[in-house]
Amino acid sequence: MKGEVKMKSKMKWVGLIGIVLSAFSIFIHFLLARFTELGVSDYQSSITIFSWRPIFDKPDFPTNSASYRRLWGPVKRLESLYPDSNPRGDYSDPGSQTNGFIFVRIQGGFHEIRNSICDVVAISRLLNATLAMPEIQSTTSSKGISSQFKSFAYLYNEDQFIFSLAKDVKVVRTLPKYLKGARRKKEIPVFKVPHSASPFYYLRHVLPVLKKHSVVELVVSNGGCLQAILPPYFEEYQRLRCRVSFHALQFRQEVQELSAKILQRLRAPSRPFIAFDPGMTRESLAYHGCAELFQDVHTELIQHKRSWMIKRGIVKGKLSVNSAEARLNGSCPLMPEEIGILLRAYGYSKDAIIYVSGGEVFGGQRTLIPLHAMFDNVVDRTSLSTPWEMIKIYGKEVNLVNPPPGPPPFEEVKKLAAWKNAGPRPRPLPPPPARPKSYNIEGWWGWVAESDNEPDSTVMELRTNAHKLLWEAIDYLICVEADVFIPGFDRDGKGHSNFASLVMGHRLYQSAASKTFRPDRKEAAKLVDEIRDHMYQANRTWLKSVRRHLRKTLLDGIIEASSKSKPLSFLSHPVPECSCSRHDTSFEASKNSSSKLSSQVSTTLGVTHQCPAWMDTGPISQLKDKENEDDGDEDDSLSGLFFRQSGGNNEGDGDVNAKEENQFEDQEELEGGEK
Numbered sequence: 001m002k003g004e005v006k007m008k009s010k011m012k013w014v015g016l017i018g019i020v021l022s023a024f025s026i027f028i029h030f031l032l033a034r035f036t037e038l039g040v041s042d043y044q045s046s047i048t049i050f051s052w053r054p055i056f057d058k059p060d061f062p063t064n065s066a067s068y069r070r071l072w073g074p075v076k077r078l079e080s081l082y083p084d085s086n087p088r089g090d091y092s093d094p095g096s097q098t099n100g101f102i103f104v105r106i107q108g109g110f111h112e113i114r115n116s117i118c119d120v121v122a123i124s125r126l127l128n129a130t131l132a133m134p135e136i137q138s139t140t141s142s143k144g145i146s147s148q149f150k151s152f153a154y155l156y157n158e159d160q161f162i163f164s165l166a167k168d169v170k171v172v173r174t175l176p177k178y179l180k181g182a183r184r185k186k187e188i189p190v191f192k193v194p195h196s197a198s199p200f201y202y203l204r205h206v207l208p209v210l211k212k213h214s215v216v217e218l219v220v221s222n223g224g225c226l227q228a229i230l231p232p233y234f235e236e237y238q239r240l241r242c243r244v245s246f247h248a249l250q251f252r253q254e255v256q257e258l259s260a261k262i263l264q265r266l267r268a269p270s271r272p273f274i275a276f277d278p279g280m281t282r283e284s285l286a287y288h289g290c291a292e293l294f295q296d297v298h299t300e301l302i303q304h305k306r307s308w309m310i311k312r313g314i315v316k317g318k319l320s321v322n323s324a325e326a327r328l329n330g331s332c333p334l335m336p337e338e339i340g341i342l343l344r345a346y347g348y349s350k351d352a353i354i355y356v357s358g359g360e361v362f363g364g365q366r367t368l369i370p371l372h373a374m375f376d377n378v379v380d381r382t383s384l385s386t387p388w389e390m391i392k393i394y395g396k397e398v399n400l401v402n403p404p405p406g407p408p409p410f411e412e413v414k415k416l417a418a419w420k421n422a423g424p425r426p427r428p429l430p431p432p433p434a435r436p437k438s439y440n441i442e443g444w445w446g447w448v449a450e451s452d453n454e455p456d457s458t459v460m461e462l463r464t465n466a467h468k469l470l471w472e473a474i475d476y477l478i479c480v481e482a483d484v485f486i487p488g489f490d491r492d493g494k495g496h497s498n499f500a501s502l503v504m505g506h507r508l509y510q511s512a513a514s515k516t517f518r519p520d521r522k523e524a525a526k527l528v529d530e531i532r533d534h535m536y537q538a539n540r541t542w543l544k545s546v547r548r549h550l551r552k553t554l555l556d557g558i559i560e561a562s563s564k565s566k567p568l569s570f571l572s573h574p575v576p577e578c579s580c581s582r583h584d585t586s587f588e589a590s591k592n593s594s595s596k597l598s599s600q601v602s603t604t605l606g607v608t609h610q611c612p613a614w615m616d617t618g619p620i621s622q623l624k625d626k627e628n629e630d631d632g633d634e635d636d637s638l639s640g641l642f643f644r645q646s647g648g649n650n651e652g653d654g655d656v657n658a659k660e661e662n663q664f665e666d667q668e669e670l671e672g673g674e675k
């Protein structure tokens with residue numbers, strides 16, 4: 001008996017030890033698994049992080065095929081264009097004596113701030129004045145914003161700004177004490193400067209006052225305060241604008257670092273990417289009368305904005321506009337769906353990476369659904385960063401006691417009353433009452449920073465507006481670096497040039513040859529409408545005309561921009577003032593090479609300035625064999641492939657598509673090689 005009990009207790013012990021051991025081993029196992037997982041995810045963190053899981057049809061990505069060059073390669077004819085914004089004639093340092101201080105308050109969004117800063121620097125130089133660090137108003141000086149970064153420094157790097165402009169204008173961080181006091185007492189003369197004032201406005205009206213009081217305050221509120229196109233003898237001021245925009249205005253370090261990280265994640269799969277800026281802000285849609293391209297509540301919200309703008313004299317037209325007509329004559333943004341169709345038709349495969357930029361995409365995710373359906377890898381800032389990384393760049397912000405969850409529902413009712421009184425107009429049914437506006441609030445896309453009564457924005461909205469500046473800063477850097485850029489629209493809510501125009505200007509300056517499509521919206525709308533009803537049977541003729549059109553815009557779009565965009569904003573087209581052309585002498589002998597073609601382009605753009613000798617680091621890439629790629633008749637290789645699946649048969653098209661695209665590209669490659 002006793003022995004049995006002993007035996008039993010022994011067994012118990014053994015069992016217990018066994019259990020403990022296995023528990024321990026499981027624990028270790030988990031620990032190890034945890035660690036290895038961590039290790040692995042760290043190792044791969046640059047690839048499968050966040051909400052983006054890259055999907056590629058083919059593991060390899062040949063970069064030397066003709067189709068690669070057609071889709072991603074540089075535009076050869078623009079390869080001789082280089083950035084050169086250094087002064088070209090006699091250019092003196094800012095003299096020791098100054099006519100006084102210029103203090104600037106800037107109001108507006110990202111692109112308006114950037115334009116304005118360049119203008120006020122040019123004006124300071126023109127008036128021989130000392131510039132106090134511009135103050136960015138309302139967006140960055142409210143109490144909801146981190147006090148860590150003040151005004152200009154919220155977005156840009158002050159030291160870099162001062163240092164980089166040392167040879168152009170004197171810049172001080174703040175006004176001297178006695179002037180600050182005077183400013184507080186409102187004893188400083190203030191000019192609300194017009195949007196595109198001529199230099200003579202400043203010489204005639206501002207300079208005498210500046211000399212008398214030795215300080216003036218300028219209020220810039222419409223995204224610029226100096227004419228875009230200046231008389232020829234002011235050319236150095238244009239180059240100064242370029243130096244400010246492309247060299248002196250660097251984002252704050254934290255913003256630069258996060259952008260670099262995002263860019264690195266975007267490039268982690270070692271594939272090129274397209275940046276797409278939809279430019280669909282509620283204001284620009286309202287200004288251009290594009291309300292009816294949307295439905296229901298969106299239409300009404302745009303119309304509400306438009307009536308608000310008409311009341312304030314921002315919009316001169318009627319409240320109701322035939323949006324379909326406006327779209328057909330190119331006054332409305334191209335929708336993400338239309339951009340998607342054009343890109344697919346041009347030949348970008350379903351797995352191409354598309355970065356969607358923009359602080360606001362009106363209509364929210366809903367308008368992006370078709371783009372997501374056409375491309376697997378549609379990403380944006382939020383899918384390539386963590387909320388924590390974003391919060392870090394905002395700086396320390398006080399907790400808002402009760403962040404309002406969105407406009408209260410009764411506002412909706414008020415609006416409806418206003419619409420009812422707005423006069424007859426064919427309008428869709430009012431939104432169903434059971435669904436309050438909040439269903440549109442979808443992360444950053446949807447209803448961010450919207451307020452119907454502009455003056456009394458809530459603290460939360462002001463804060464979001466400030467954050468939007470940082471988001472756009474990140475998007476700006478990524479769009480400038482992108483292998484391919486395509487804008488949906490190039491006008492803002494005041495009819496001026498927008499964010500995308502600035503990006504295109506920057507790309508033209510910095511890397512003229514990088515691919516920037518500038519679709520002619522009129523033409524594009526027509527092309528898309530042609531196959532709207534039978535998209536899956538797009539024929540060769542149609543595909544060819546899309547390709548021809550898009551390729552044409554690579555060059556002709558630039559030439560057109562010099563007559564259409566430049567008068568609105570110099571920075572959207574800083575050519576020829578800020579560029580130089582590099583002719584390769586080794587090509588002079590064989591006159592038939594494309595160096596002749598590229599010099600033709602330079603001439604058309606008016607770039608006559610030869611690049612300084614130090615830029616001649618080597619011959620321009622050998623163009624001989626490739627030159628026809630830009631003239632491109634290789635379209636013959638089209639095999640009528642586009643969205644092949646017929647009708648509702650969406651399943652399993654991936655496989656077929658991949659195969660067919662493969663075939664398609666092989667064919668193209670073959671033909672490219674034959675030439």
Ligand SMILES: *[C@@H]1O[C@H](CO)[C@@H](O)[C@H](O)[C@H]1NC(C)=O
Pocket residue numbers: 095099126127128207
């Ligand atoms: C600014 O200074 C330059 C040289 O120092 C002088 O030629 C020019 O007339 C001055 N302009 C004004 C507006 O004072």
Ligand SMILES: *[C@@H]1O[C@H](CO)[C@@H](O)[C@H](O)[C@H]1NC(C)=O
Pocket residue numbers: 326329330331
């Ligand atoms: C569109 O048409 C209107 C008149 O219907 C015209 O005033 C406007 O200039 C046109 N816009 C463009 C971009 O052609």
Ligand SMILES: *[C@@H]1O[C@H](CO)[C@@H](O)[C@H](O)[C@H]1NC(C)=O
Pocket residue numbers: 530531538539540541542
């Ligand atoms: C090709 O498609 C376009 C637009 O769908 C149509 O207008 C044209 O007639 C078609 N051409 C041929 C040859 O089928």
Ligand SMILES: *[C@@H]1O[C@H](CO)[C@@H](O)[C@H](O)[C@H]1NC(C)=O
Pocket residue numbers: 589590591592
């Ligand atoms: C250049 O083209 C012309 C005809 O346009 C031809 O006569 C000439 O031989 C070509 N020169 C060279 C170097 O290819």
